[in-house]
Amino acid sequence: MSRPGFVLTVDERTPPLLVHQGEGFRLERLPLGSRVIYPPDSLKGVRNVDAEIQHALLNPLGIEPLPELLYPNMRLTIVFDDLSLPLPQMQTPDIRQRVIEHVLELAAAKGVDDVELIVANALHRRMTPAEIKRVVGERVFRSFFPEHLRNHDAEDRANLVEIGKTKHGEVVELNRRAMESDLIVYVNITTTPMSGGPKSVSVGLASYRSLRHHHNVHTLRHSRSFNDPPNSAMHHSYERMADLIGGHVKVFTIETSLNNDTFPTATSFLNKREWEWNVADQASYLAVKRGNELMPARARRKVWQKNVAPYAVTGVNAGLPSEVHPVTLDNVHRQQVTEVQGQADVAIFGLPYICPYNVNSIMNPILVMSLGLGYFFNLYKNRPIVRKGGAAIFYHPVEHEFHPVHHPSYIDFFDEVLTQSTDPVVLETKYEEQFATDPWYIQLYRKSYAYHGVHPFYMWYWGAHALEHLGEVIFVGGNRRTTARMGFKAASTLADALEIASHTVGRSPSITYQHAPPLVVADVR
Amino acid sequence: MILSLEYRHSSARYLASRTVTSTKAGSRLSAMVAGNMSPLRLINLAAPVVPGEGWTRVAPRLSGICGSDIGLLTGRSSPYFSSVSSMPFVPGHEVVGETLDDLPDLPAGSRVVLDPVLSCEPRDIESCRWCADGRESRCDHVTTGRLAPGVQTGSCSETGGAWSRQFVAHRSQLHVVPDSLDDERAVLVEPLACAVHAARRVDIDPGATVVVVGAGTVGLMTLLALREVAPTAPIHVIAKHRHQQERALALGATAVHEPSHAVRALRRSTTARMHKPEWGREFLLGGVDVVFECTGGASGLDSALRLARAGGTVVVSGMPSGSVDLAPLWLRELHLVGAYASDSGGGNGQRSDFAEAIELAGAAPIDGWVEPPYPLRRWREAMAHAVDAGKLGSVKIAFAPGKD
Structure with missing residues (x-):
């Protein structure tokens, strides 16, 4: 039987913890007392x-x-x-x-x-x-x-x-x-x-x-x-x-x-809790990290995109949607939900290289926003892991890169719309219709391989709840220009990020790090 | 003897300059080329002689440096112009000065601006069909008559030019400057007249989308003129530098775009379709009704052709240089329209471009567009400043030839 989810409190013996950062990762020492939410261990898959x-x-x-x-x-x-x-x-x-x-x-x-x-x-x-x-x-x-x-x-x-x-x-x-x-x-x-x-x-x-x-x-x-x-x-x-x-x-x-077997054997240390890494895991970490950093950007992206997960199937259920889905959700909850007591002043998220909309593609800044403030921030039940008015610290380079075929309207959204406003309501009221009905975007959606013209708006709305909830959004290692365009801040290190956040949450904030992927849903009590 | 900047014939220097500035890396050396490789020199020349009746000597108060002058000095100007000029000549055709001789309706000491076109009347020759029609900038006689060849003052060996302490001008070339117009505004009248002329070269339907490529002096003035000619048309300006973008917005541009974002932005505002060829830059299917190319560069014209809608119009306002892929012109059945200098209105009751320009210069928000002028002896610094005017936040660089 696999172990349930776990909340670690960082103390002197806690090793540096793995944080995803786009097409890369790093080991980060979190301040003492920080809490780290781990998902349950991978469930066993069905045999046949x-x-x-x-x-x-x-x-x-x-x-x-x-x-x-x-x-x-x-x-x-x-x-x-x-x-x-x-x-x-x-x-x-x-x-x-x-x-x-x-x-x-x-x-x-x-x-x-x-x-x-x-x-x-x-x-x-x-x-x-x-x-x-x-x-x-x-x-x-x-x-x-x-x-x-x-x-x-x-x-x-x-x-x-x-x-x-x-x-x-x-x-x-x-x-x-x-x-x-x-x-x-x-x-x-x-x-x-x-x-x-x-x-x-x-x-x-x-x-x-x-x-x-x-x-x-x-x-x-x-x-x-x-x-x-x-x-x-x-x-x-x-x-x-x-x-x-x-x-x-x-x-x-x-x-x-x-189940949560997200990474293949060569990078299986990414599926494990850091203090359980054996010598082989530590060697793999060093080798993969070094190799990753030495690779040219294009090759690095290719390698990450070629990464396929050795998932096991934990359940197959069929029937009426309304009858089937609760059973499925139980399975997902068994795999992903970890109970957490209370909210923190600061939430930390390491954003990986992939989100639903950059498979075989490029994670552009809008998608980074959507992944961080949309998908990761919303990986909770009951309450967000960070209090209202608190700070969220994301790790991602937020490069100014767009896939010209897959995300044409994103380019215009970033260059023309976000320069006018970052308020989701303003964007929705003033610009959504234009993008949604633009004949060129429609043509590219239908005949090429482009996301629909309105899609970047949806990505921005995806983060609307977080934008309203958070007092500060900081990207560690983020490109200053692109983060500023989106209305966020960039910091070089976690210490810098906490310094920036101190204006909002004070100098001794409580911190919770949602350790994902593999995905974990925080059930915040 | 008068102090002058003289451009003399030198195939070697012209070719050397042209070679250096023809590459992207070399074009960054334009200031050095204009100041050191071009066949321009500061010398004392005999004062130009008044060719006959109706002419006067003019002492420049301010003489502007035009984009075409920079093109000449950096080797970018086309060899085409060599046969419609006579060397050596003194450049300079944007000028406000004082007449030194009495003319029947213009006493000595009058403050004037110059329409530099050397058409049939100054040449004392029977009017060609264009001059007869009030279209002097198209004059067929620019190489004949009483004067040596030269399309305008500043390219003719006999009239002198404004980059000196004195030149000669025919009465038909001179326009009296109202007292209300100071020298800094007056020196902008000639380029403004060219802009008025360009804006009038095409009929712009109400609501037609217009794009001005470039926001140097020509681009900004074209925008100014377009706002008069087509007050309701959405006018987009492609501007490289922040100060140019701000000036364009202040002059009433509907929107300004950085060159790297312009095609996408204009695609969206015209709901066109954008395509990216295997090689080369993006172009629009659909697109803009009228494009004014105001950079004088091949890249600007290339952009203009790629932005125009099928059957649309591209007005070449800046003096063209370099070669351009004309495929869009052919495929999209575009109208390519030239706009050179200015004229007296075409004989259809329209006021002359200069009359419009003088009025516009008095009313337009163009304070601060002319930088403190350089004396002629500091011409290399002036050229360097003019070449990099956009980068340096400037619009117009000028000489004050009388202040050496």
């Missing part, structure tokens, strides 16, 4: 994944077994999460491939011919053929791509359908093929509590008209946190939409959860 999948499909929750839902001449649409999950990508075969293959075998056995596979990429960039192939596997790819295996296109008006409005007046506009199917089978990977469940179809297959109802500043500010669905206005909106969808089309969801 195929048997687990088969069992889930034949014994679903709240709905008939999948074979009973399949019949000849039906329209079956299989939808699956895009490459924003899991992070980093998992070793092949991807769990989605395994699940899809089982579903297709059952469909074939039942004589279902009209099968389409759709990537639930919403306003994310299209996945390239190679990326799709990696997820679904050679066999499925060869059989279905490109005619019957494609990315969702949220700007293809002819292939969108408005199925109605929620009781809150939220327009639900989704992929027409999926909505006009006899059955949607959704194949999901839930790696954080925010994913899966009502989010899958209502977000993954939606258009901007639909997404704007929950991807906005007001909703994000009232999602505390968006990793705690009962307390997340965003999830309440998803649920309203999912209810509407459920009344319109039958959805059979298959949710999978993974």
Whole structure:
């Protein structure tokens, strides 16, 4: 049995602790008395994944077994999460491939011919053929791509359908093929509590008209946190939409959860607690760190992006989304939740090289903001790990780098919009529509591999709750120009950062370091 | 004898200067080239002789250094101009000075500015079709008549030029400066007249998007003129230096953009599509209605061509240098329009460019645009300052030839 999560209090015997910092990491000595939140040890994976999948499909929750839902001449649409999950990508075969293959075998056995596979990429960039192939596997790819295996296109008006409005007046506009199917089978990977469940179809297959109802500043500010669905206005909106969808089309969801084996053998010390490093781990640390620093930037990025995680599958559950998701969440909580007593004056986060939107790409400054103030800050239940008005210290170089193909609207957002204001409400009111309807961004989203024009706004809103909550945001090692553009401060060292923060939190602040990745959700009591 | 800066013929110096400044690294040495490699020298010359009736001697009070002068001294100006000038000559055509001879309607001692174009009337020759039509800047007779070849004062060996203590000018070239206009403003009248001329070269529809590439003297003045000609048009200015951006905004630019961000910003404001070729810079499909190229550099013209929408217009206002990829001109069926010097309005009842410029110079917020003038003997420092004016926060560098 794996050990539960753990909160370390730093004392004289505590070794320097590992902190991620973009495409690199460092060992940092934290002030005495600082608390460090570690996730539970990696859970053991299921022994026979195929048997687990088969069992889930034949014994679903709240709905008939999948074979009973399949019949000849039906329209079956299989939808699956895009490459924003899991992070980093998992070793092949991807769990989605395994699940899809089982579903297709059952469909074939039942004589279902009209099968389409759709990537639930919403306003994310299209996945390239190679990326799709990696997820679904050679066999499925060869059989279905490109005619019957494609990315969702949220700007293809002819292939969108408005199925109605929620009781809150939220327009639900989704992929027409999926909505006009006899059955949607959704194949999901839930790696954080925010994913899966009502989010899958209502977000993954939606258009901007639909997404704007929950991807906005007001909703994000009232999602505390968006990793705690009962307390997340965003999830309440998803649920309203999912209810509407459920009344319109039958959805059979298959949710999978993974353990916390985030780093492969060569860097397995990154999965461990520092005082448990053996000699081999220490040697690996030195070798990897030195090699990493010596590598040219481009090569370094390539190496990190090629990193694939040896995740084990901790659960496969199928059935009605509303029945399945609580079970999945239990699995995720078992793996990620650590109980913490009370908030601190200062929170420390080491931001790694990857976030959901820079897979095979570049982590630009907006994505760094979103990763830090959005994803990492919101890795909590009940209350943030830092008190209101406290300081957050992030580790990341925040380089002024953008991927010109993947993030064209981000470049303009950074250069033209953030120079005018960093207030999410101002940005939303004044600029969102322009970016969302810009024909060039739409063209690049549809025909190239660009994130939708509105996407950088969503990233900024993702941090809206943190921006409102925090008194100070400091990036250790951050590029001064880019951090200043975003309204943050840069510091060379932790000591400098604490010095800067002292104006807000005093000279002897309480400090909590959320030690991730592997991901940990702080349950702050 | 009068103290003058004389430009003499020297193929070797011209080619050497051109070679050095043709590369990116070499262009950083422009100040050194203008001061040390160009065939310009400070000497005492015999005072130019008044060629005939209707001419007067003029003593410059302030003489500006134009972008075309810098182009000449750094070897960037086109060899094309060699046959429409006569050497040696005294450069300088932006000038406010005092007449030294009585003319029937202009007494000696009058404060004047010079329209430098040496068209049919000063040359005492029958008017060509352009001069007859009030389009003197297009004159076909700039190499014939009573004077040696030269498109304007400052490129003709017989008239002298404003970078000296004295030159000669025909009455038709002179415009009386109102007392309300001080010398610092008056010396800007000639470049302002050129800007008015450029702004008038195209019809700008209300609401058309206009871009001014460059915010040196030509760019800022073009913006000033455009605000008169097209008061409601959104005018974007591409400006390299912070002070230029601030000045452009103060003159009423809708938005200013740094060169590195300009294409993306203009793409967004015109909801165009941007493409990046395998080699070379980005260009727009869709884009801007009218672009004024005011840098005189190949890069500026290249940008202008890439920003204009299909069927749009590019006005070349700065004296062009270097070579440019004309593919956008062809593919997008652009109109490429030249705008040289100024004229008397084209005979259609329009006021002359100079009349407009004098009025504009009196009203425009251009205080402080002229730096404290240099004496002629400190011409190397003046050239270095003029070459790097943008970097140094300056707009116009001038000589005060009478103060040596």
